[in-house]
Amino acid sequence: MKRPTDRRTVLLTVGAAAVAAVAGPVAAQSTDIRGAVTFEGSAVIPEGHLEIYLDDPAIQDETRRRATQTRIKSDGKSKSIAFSLPSPASATPSPTRRIVARLERADGWLIARGSTRLEAGSPVYVTLNAVIY
Secondary structure (H helix, E strand, C coil), X not given: CCCCCCHHHHHHHHHHHHHHHHHHHHHHCCCCEEEEEEEHHHCCCCCEEEEEEEECCCCCCHHHHCCCEEEEEECXXXXXXXXXXXXXXXXXXXXXXXXXXXXXXXXXXXXXXXXXXXXXXXXXXXXEEECCC
8 A cells, every 4th residue: 555645755855856956056067177278379289298287386395286287198280289187176276376388298308388377267278488498
């Protein structure tokens, strides 16, 4: 025999649906830092390894200073390379935080470098400038 639905069951179901509706869009929002890297003068980005990382010069501890990073291989044919960095869990807003991009040849020589300040909620655009030795 089937039990009749009581008021408590209905309220629990409605409450769970309301929490899921509110938490769904919040959980779906990405906390990744997204952006693109270009080369000075809108030139093609040379072939090499592109290292992109979040840096905060105000932090003295080297391990915490470079909390998140990614490496992308440049094939020497693109004018722009898109990237995505996971946002560190312990990231507190800081006016000195910046995104740094370094392009190195296969033998480790630095070809170009660029950086820009990180502003929360907006895409990041970094321009690489050729390094002169």
